[in-house]
Amino acid sequence: MDNIPAGGIAGTGVAVIGAAVVGCGGISATHLAALRALEGEGVRIVSLYDTKPGRVEGRRAEYGGEAAASLEAILDDPRVQTVHILTPHALHAGMVRAALDAGKYVLCEKPLATSTDDLDELARLDPDNRRVCCVFQNRYNPATQRAKAMIDGGELGEIASLKGMLTWKRGAAYYADDWHGTLSLEGGGVLINQAIHTLDLMLYLGGPLRSLKASVTVDLLEGVVEVEENAHIVMRYADNKTGLFFASNSNGADEPPEITIMGERGWLLLRGDRLCLRDGSGERLLVDARVAPTVGKAVYGNSHVTQIHDFYRCVSEGRPFAIGVKEASPAVRAVLAAYGSSRAGSWVSLDK
Ligand SMILES: NC(=O)c1ccc[n+]([C@@H]2O[C@H](COP(=O)([O-])OP(=O)(O)OC[C@H]3O[C@@H](n4cnc5c(N)ncnc54)[C@H](O)[C@@H]3O)[C@@H](O)[C@H]2O)c1
Known part of the structure; x- marks a missing residue:
């Protein structure tokens, strides 16, 4: 697997891409392990948030990062460029929208939304796959x-x-x-x-x-x-x-x-x-x-890490995501x- 180029986000002055994880349940271990593998390759884990603080502490103990006080705190944090949304399905679309409003790149677990209205709106907000990527590993x-x-x-x-x-x-x-x-x-x-x-x-x-x-x-x-x-x-x-x-x-x-x-x-x-x-x-x-x-x-298949690394390559090089x-x-x-x-x-x- 190719590594992403060390060097943050091309043409933006961001030297290291800061990642935040929202939802620290089962699948977060897979995302955090993939992020850890990218440390030293221009990506770092900045913060984690879950409505159950014990879950944040469990993941921080293994993967590092700070505990964020809320989703809003993550979205206001200029050190964060990418947000992994790993929460219950019906929360995805609203969280993706909020992250887009805050200018973040989003990697959202499946399903991207639970209604066709939300899919339509997200398509309007990111018509060319440059901001939102959905996990279908x-x-x-x-x-x-x-x-x-x-x-x-x-x-x-x-x-x-x-x-x-x-x-x-x-x-x-x-x-x-x-x-x-x-x-x-x-x-x-x-x-x-x-x-x-x-x-x-x-x-x-x-x-x-x-x-x-x-x-x-x-x-x-x-x-x-x-x-x-x-x-x-x-x-x-x-x-x-x-x-x-x-x-x-x-x-x-x-x-x-x-x-x-x-x-x-x-x-x-x-x-x-x-x-x-x-x-x-x-x-x-x-x-x-x-x-x-x-x-x-x-x-779950073996390709989560492949897709997450591809997401970071696209962010780094300013290329559209394959699964927007x-x-x-x-x-x-x-x-x-x-x-x-x-x-x-x-x-x-x-x-x-
Ligand atoms: N791609 C795959 O193969 C794969 C595999 C498993 C799960 N998933 C997906 O990942 C997502 C999460 O699944 P999971 O298995 O980790 O579930 P989980 O129940 O283990 O974790 C979800 C977490 O979200 C937290 N949460 C709930 N509301 C929140 C809020 N408002 N803000 C922040 N955190 C909140 C919960 O406290 C919980 O810790 C789902 O969309 C699921 O379908 C994908």
């Missing part, structure tokens, strides 16, 4: 990149269909905190939280959707959570391909997410960060990049359309 997986190059290069011929599947285990204990399982803060269940990465890859690899029909249910955790545990979606892509998607939090374990891309000259089988090609001559392994991440769960508002929005719009379709029991079109 699995786009950076070597197996994903190889699949994308083969599809775009025409190696599979015409693609007729894609199938995606995520089957993980999230029991009552996972939902026992103050935001998971609530519509007001999580904004949905398996689709908007766990399966959104796989859905994003279905769109990254397959292109935009025209319409979808979905059904979502609460099953094992009926009466415990407000959000869906299981979902299936049938999709029509804009170019008439079909797509089938299944997501579940009711499995007995976390299995690697799977995507099958069915082309006229062969099928690609993506399973986590492993890619096989199946064609007339059998099945061949093309990529096996499965490496246990040093921080975080294996099923425009790229981060289609998966969220598909999830929200799936919820609408399930409520209405009918197809929903996705015009943008």
